[in-house]
Amino acid sequence: MKYQGKRLHTLLAGEYALGLLKGGARRRFERLLMEIPALRAELTTWEERFAAWSLKLEPVEPPGYLQWRILGRVRADARPRREVLRNTFWRTWAVAATLLLAVLVVAQRMTPSAEHKPSEFALVSDAKGQPLWVISVHPEANRIDMKAVTPNPPPTGKSYELWMLPGSGNPVPMGLMNSDGLASETVTPELLQKLASAKVLAISLEPQGGSPTGLPTGPVLWTAALVAS
Amino acid sequence: MPASPEHIESRNHRLADLLHGVAQGRQAAFQELYGLVSPQLFATLLRILKRRDLAEEALQDALLSVWRNAGSYSAEKGAPMTWLVSICRYRALDALRRQRREVSLEPMLEGVEDGTAELAGLVDESADSDFISKAEERVLDDCMGRLNDGQRSSLKLAYFDGCTHEEIAASLGSPIGTVKSWVRRGLESLKRCLEAA
Secondary structure (H helix, E strand, O other): OOOOHHHHHHHHHHHHHHOOOOHHHHHHHHHHHHHOHHHHHHHHHHHHHHHHHHHOEOOOOOOHHHHHHHHHHHHHHHHHHHHHOHHHHHHHHHHHHHHHHHHHHHHHHHOOOHHHOOOEEEEEEOOOOOEEEEEEEEHHHOEEEEEEOOOOOOOOOEEEEEEEEOOOOOOEEEEEOOOOEEEEEEOOHHHHHHHHHOOEEEEEEEEOOOOOOOOOOOOEEEEEEEEEO | OOOOHHHHHHHHHHHHHHHHHHHOOOHHHHHHHHHHHHHHHHHHHHHHHOOHHHHHHHHHHHHHHHHHHHHHOOHHHOOHHHHHHHHHHHHHHHHHHHHHHHOOHHHHHHHHHHHHHHOHHHOOEOOOOOOOOHHHHHHHHHHHHOOOHHHHHHHHHHHHHOOOHHHHHHHHOOOHHHHHHHHHHHHHHHHHHHHHO
């Protein structure tokens, strides 16, 4: 049977949505999509019809670490992108400058002596840009300091837990967050080494005392990039 | 959760809001979107890719592309969930094509069968979908019911398992020419039936 014109386009759109067009046919169809607006609408209609099949599948929760990995990538992606958004350009710089100042002031206050200078910082702030914690890494002292800038206690019966997101593999637990003042966590040299290659920290909401599984179980509330001091 | 039309509509409205937030670079919106849609998208990807590692990789790629391109979403591209499912499925199809270049047809088809058995517990159709209304579901089932067996199986093998014409032919034990015409006639009669409904 010969198919022509609109009827052929409808069929091609259906086959494309199913994934049945291959090689040259698929590329020709993608080229046609750019030329013929009505074809885009045709394809969307098929996608809509077939998506209904996907939406009937029993949902499957992806593993917890996947969310961490994806949010870490989003976080790393977010910084350069914000700078090109014209309407928020100056505000972004103003906020960044204020935060940097906050980091420097707090860092100076929390560094007890010159020989244990931190190698890296992370600033954790809430959605409004209000700084919550400054986290600093002190490799010579095998120590991580967490300074609560704004008192931020977890809900009753819960704890905030700090994690590092290595380049690959599962998040690594780094201890519970303090809700005020300064707290220190002793870490092994191996962990510090891993931390040097990780660029993102995250804080999740966990049952009191921390995650029972060694992997995050609650939602990721904040992520923060590590920057060299 | 019962999926009343109002519930579906408010869910779609929320998803469109979140996509708008993501387009503005709001990470909180992305995180909420992830919580709402990732289980359904992951189920779709597991069904077509059969392997958890591939499904995880595809979900990560697809959602990063959503993070970067949420601004290109508009109602013309369908309901938010349609758009998201399509992004995931096209990623999965690309992954299957890459795999096919490395593996011959035989092991591929064995993989399809093994995987289907292994994941049988995961692919049950949900009693109450959060994203599709009972009425929509009934119309689709009814229209699919009017296709002949060859047409119905061909469309489903292509959609759910990402099978090519050749793989469908091998799996149903029919000539490729027959499968191609089942697909086209199946599509035409499905379209006619859904448009009349």
